[in-house]
Amino acid sequence: MLRKLPGEEVRGLVSTTPDTAVVFRPAVVRTPAIITIVIFLWRVLAGLVMTVVRHPVAVALVALPSGIVSLFGWRVAVVATGLVCSLLSAWAALGYSSFMRSVAWPLLAFGRWFWVYRRHWMPVMTVAGLGRQIKGRDYMPRLIKVTCDGWADRVTVKLLHGQSDEDWADRTANLAHGFGAVSCRVEVERAGRVVLTFPRRDPLAVPLHARPIPAEPAVHSVEVGQCEDGSPYRLKVHGTHVLIAGATGAGKGSWLWSTIRGLLPAMRAGLVQIWALDPKRMELSFGRALFGARYAATPEQCADLLEAAVSVMQERADRFAGLQRSHTPTVDDPFVLVIVDEVAFLTAYQSDKQLRQRATAALATLTTQGRAVGVGVMAALQDPRKEVMSIRNLFPDKIALRLDESEQVDMVLGDGARDRGALADHISPVPELGAGVGYVRLETSPDPVRVRAAYVSDEDIRHMVIRYSGAGEAV
Structure with a gap:
């Protein structure tokens, strides 16, 4: 018995009967030549139109000289081309x-x-x-x-x-x-x-100088550096919490100090308070005078300051209940930013178990309830493992600086961040090339943004202390 089989089924056909004949008779549909020509011409026309729409400048540079040559001859075309080149050169010089x-x-x-x-x-x-x-x-x-x-x-x-x-x-x-x-x-x-x-x-291969201190108080976001496309990057600080992770020498201090620098006018105006926790006693202590009494270095002081921030948060929550759902910074209720350098020392490496539990509980309370009442947390750490920082997922916005392992990228920024291009483990360990470079993943977007924070030098911090010393005491 003869059967008609499609072409692809013939390849998989197995017959156990030697005399079985398999006949392949593909169905052939003859398309009229006029239809083929019309389809071909339509595709050519559509391709030309799309090329003109998407590349008008390139098409004009080819079509106009050709048209002038065919209509007026090559001499006119040369003169016209020279005139156009002169105009373009003037345009480039005057409006680059x-x-x-x-x-x-x-x-x-x-x-x-x-x-x-x-x-x-x-x-x-x-x-x-x-x-x-x-x-x-x-x-x-x-x-x-x-x-x-x-x-x-x-x-x-x-x-x-x-x-x-x-x-x-x-x-x-x-x-x-x-x-x-x-x-x-x-x-x-x-x-x-x-x-x-x-x-x-790579436009971020060159270190950035400290950003100018804003002329007007800025609370919700501050300029901390530059994006890959050359535009300034403004980091949101009010209404969120920020986690910064990076290996030793990755430039975490650039992010912390650039944020503080951008908030100085708001601190002077009494709209912002910065509470600084500095367990290493190295990074934030350099500008200690900026924070006044809201500075802690020892584990006991850090735990006390965190619990004081929780008390402020809870007092505001009691007052705001039933009246407002979001916080607006005022002199009476300023935005409180709790900055913790090397938070892992408080949550994992602290030998005193009671102090470790107090610090972890206070940070968990602040990160779950604080942003609605104007209390934010910015924490920096080196080791992003879960056992080191168990509350890392409570930070909506995350920044990954240079990391040692590729797996750590997704630990910090979330699953799939490295596949989307956040190659934090490829950032150069050379300070001039990679310090302060990181990938930012915001709560509102799954796509990481590559940014470099400006380097705030010791001299810049001294100038900040001289000019704004005592601003942290504003109420």
Whole structure:
């Protein structure tokens, strides 16, 4: 008996009867030539339109000279080209930022799209396992667009149906090597689309000087450093708690002192109080005069100060109950920021079990109930293991500086953070290159942001003490 079988089923056919004949008769549908031509022309037209829409500057630079040559001859084209080049040079000299934004970066994006990403797209997707072949047909994620700025390429990709951003996050190393970049980060733009960020250079490789002290009091967020794209980074301090983790010499002091520096005018105005706990007696003690009586160094003093902060929090909660649900800093009820340097000494390494329990209980109470009434905690530590810092998940915002092991990245920032590009274990141990560099993961976003905090020198701290000594006593 003869049977018709689809092509793919014939390969898996096993017959135990020698004389059984298998006849493969594929169904052939002849498409009229006119339909093939129309489809081809439509695709060419759609491709041209999309190229013009996405790369107008590059298309104009090619189309206009060609049009002038065909209409007026090559002499007019040379004169026109020289005039345009002169105008562009003047624009670049007088308005460099707008020239780069409107002309240079779009041209670079077109070049990178054509020569790097589009040219290598199919082999990289295939080798990385992000393309699929189903019933003999290739399915590839679609390259939507490429944009460039001063430090990175951003590639927008439409995912295959059924893919997730985790599939791409697991292959960031493949993508980075495939397209000749040092790293790759994955961000979700919207459902079905991701943005791949490929850095071309590292703008955070140079240490930053201390940020200027704000002219006006700032409470909710303060400028502490710079993002990869060159924009200032403002760290939210009011209405949250911040955990900073990093190995020895990773630059935790840069984050602590940059935060304090940004809050100095608000401290003088009586809108902020900083309560400093310094178990090592090295980092915060240098500016002790800024904190006044709200400074603790010994384990007993630290436990007492933490419990005093809990008392302030509970007193406010009693007064605010039924009247307000959030805190607004005022002179009567200032924002209280409890800064703890090397918190692990209080929660894990302290030999006195009673003091250890008191400190842990007070920190747990502050981090679970404090931010609604204007009491925040900023804690720094070296070892992020759970047995060392059992309440690390109570900190909504986390910062990972240089870490010793790749597993520690997810301990600090949460599961999947390293796959999304938070390579904190790859930060350089050389102070000039990596001190203060870290990845910030906020409560409101799963995508880590790479930031470098400004270095606040001893001379800067002395100046702060001279100018703002006693500001911590403001009520």
